[in-house]
Amino acid sequence: MAATRIWIKNPLAVLTGNDLDASGGLVIEGGRIREVLGAGQQPAAPCQQVFEAREHVVLPGLINCHHHFYQTLTRAWAPVASQPLFPWLQTLYPVWARLTPEKLALASKVALAELLLSGCSTAADHHYLFPDGLEQAIDVQVEAVRELGMRAMLSRGSMSLGEADGGLPPQHTVQSAEAILADSQRLIGRYHERGDGAQIQIALAPCSPFSVSRDIMRASAELAEQLDVRLHTHLAETLDEEDYCLRQFGLRTVDYLDSVGWLGPRTWLAHGIHFNTEEITRLGAAGTGICHCPCSNMRLASGICPVHQLEAAGAPVGLGVDGSASNDGSNMMLETRQALLLQRLRYGAEAVTPERALGWATRGSARLLGRSDIGELAAGKQADLALFKLDELRFSGSHDPLCALLLCGADRADRMMIGGRWRVIDGQIEGLDVAKLMADHRQAARELVRGS
């Protein structure tokens, strides 16, 4: 039997992310976009389903490139509400060390549901906590992603440098190099999908220069090369981190990255704020990607990512909401709005158009994850679509629909399609009891902080 053809017909507005005109809509078949129709054009063959989209703004599904799902359990926690990165981390580590598989499952589902409802179809997570009993953390996350029907780049994080060895995390939260590398190999073999339409992918992601050894950085780069997966870490987030690298390694952050074999197109970095001109040139020449996380960077007062210089140098730029203990939400559309506003402060209003900001959240983010099958709307690409309505009070009186999404503050998708399947209809996630999830998650959050 032939696959069903769906016509997303005559949208109110559409952002293809390329020079294609899709004002006549899109034809979806077999999980992919088959046709992009210009104004007044009809599908080349009959469609079994027609979705009238004249009230919808259609975007490629947004792609989140940096998160820590587990942190939804420690949002807006008063002891760290007004701390910068290092004390913020040191206060939170002992709480996070109590994480269990059940709590991680709830936290991951909450983060994914929140992302999905904000227009996000693909999410990267950076999980680096593997205390006793939570050795299967990534397996737990794979289940949550499958349940929500999203795509994910789950990065197998690691911490190997505890306080006793000059690192920042408490000793009982770090793992041996052998355990980290063995689990990384296991996860790639078991879950990593290759090629177009992949739902689950695995990346290797030592947490940061101040929480892993040089050996783990080097060994992760070698393993990633050997097994052809991507590399991710935090870098140049704060000046404290720069000082740490100078003290510990006698190197600035990018020199350190280079010294462990990470300066290349396989790598994407979270934050990337404190670079000098020469470092930006090197990152660009290497094609190393930067995930800009504006809310987190403002929340922790870390600084502003130099996106313009990075892109001009050739480094791809994408967006991430970062973990929920430093944002404290997981809303990709609002994050895109923040990126637009923050970067305008740095580069001026004309330099940062709504299209450019949405480009970071779509095509830019897809490049960071090494994917060419998502992030734009064209024939042959995956049918990952975010559809927004402009029927709330906040949009009343707006004129340009695409500008309105960011300037009026759209925060919730009306519909989401991933791989040709509707995952959100009328603002509700298919098959998910959100009230029950929230009740269980709130209970887990209370227990985690209380320690019982």
Ligand SMILES: [Zn+2]
């Ligand atoms: Zn982070």
